[in-house]
Amino acid sequence: MSQTPLVEMIDIEKHFGGVRAVDHVSLNLYPGEVVGVLGHNGAGKSCLMRILSGAMIPNGGEIRVQGRAVQFSEPNDARAAGIETIYQTLALADHLDAVANLFLGRELKTRFGNLDEARMYAATKDVLARLNPNFKNLRDRVSSLSGGQRQVIAIARAIYFDTKVLIMDEPTAALGPSETAMVADLIRQLRAEGIGIFLVSHDMHDVFELCDRVVVMNKGRVVGAHRIDEVDKDDVLSLIVKGELPADWSARNLAEAPA
Ligand SMILES: Nc1ncnc2c1ncn2[C@@H]1O[C@H](COP(=O)(O)OP(=O)(O)OP(=O)(O)O)[C@@H](O)[C@H]1O
Numbered sequence: 001m002s003q004t005p006l007v008e009m010i011d012i013e014k015h016f017g018g019v020r021a022v023d024h025v026s027l028n029l030y031p032g033e034v035v036g037v038l039g040h041n042g043a044g045k046s047c048l049m050r051i052l053s054g055a056m057i058p059n060g061g062e063i064r065v066q067g068r069a070v071q072f073s074e075p076n077d078a079r080a081a082g083i084e085t086i087y088q089t090l091a092l093a094d095h096l097d098a099v100a101n102l103f104l105g106r107e108l109k110t111r112f113g114n115l116d117e118a119r120m121y122a123a124t125k126d127v128l129a130r131l132n133p134n135f136k137n138l139r140d141r142v143s144s145l146s147g148g149q150r151q152v153i154a155i156a157r158a159i160y161f162d163t164k165v166l167i168m169d170e171p172t173a174a175l176g177p178s179e180t181a182m183v184a185d186l187i188r189q190l191r192a193e194g195i196g197i198f199l200v201s202h203d204m205h206d207v208f209e210l211c212d213r214v215v216v217m218n219k220g221r222v223v224g225a226h227r228i229d230e231v232d233k234d235d236v237l238s239l240i241v242k243g244e245l246p247a248d249w250s251a252r253n254l255a256e257a258p259a
């Protein structure tokens, strides 16, 4: 790919005392690409994503967004650069409706400084229609909605603000099969719109269904970065568990490579 990456993380380091949570990690993300971030518990996935989302400050390394060096000291800095994060918990305000959740902390105001309810309602309707035309419950408290509907609101909130990069941490972990399928459709749609997505997941099915590339972390280091068509589930499991590809991987891939 010759275009400029949306995100370049270069030689990122984060340690806690003697624990190297992120150990000299470099990683790129291109427009319209879904990159799976995999690894055992404690491998450093969340730390790396928290660094990109401005929620954790690295000890070393550089981040570039569309070729420009950036420094994030809080999540609002990352948001201003077009990087949004959906946490596993979704972080919705349960007692508020979809409209209020979408604009929480970033409310639209009229020119007199009052909340612009009409404009926020219309904008919420638009962005939800783009994601899911059947979504009608704009004024219900989100606590009364299904897991899938809540996920739609979290995604809507993340993409409304001119988002270029979306970080999703286990987006389908708490969902049933039909809701998982819906979130998968949303991810494909966002990719088609040119958004780059980091997908942290333990679910091999989701990963092989959705990702263009996978990056596997082990004890803070990247032990494998592959196009999804270069690896199978056993290869990825071997990277996760042993930190290396099976011994026969290169032989298999050389055999399969076109002449
Ligand atoms: N705030 C912190 N203080 C101290 N150590 C931390 C902190 N956050 C993470 N760590 C350590 O850094 C390492 C990487 O943790 P991280 O949360 O990034 O793992 P992970 O790959 O997201 O795992 P999981 O799959 O369980 O979510 C772990 O050893 C963890 O204990």
Ligand SMILES: [Mg+2]
Residues within 6 Å of the ligand: 045, 046, 047
């Ligand atoms: Mg984690």
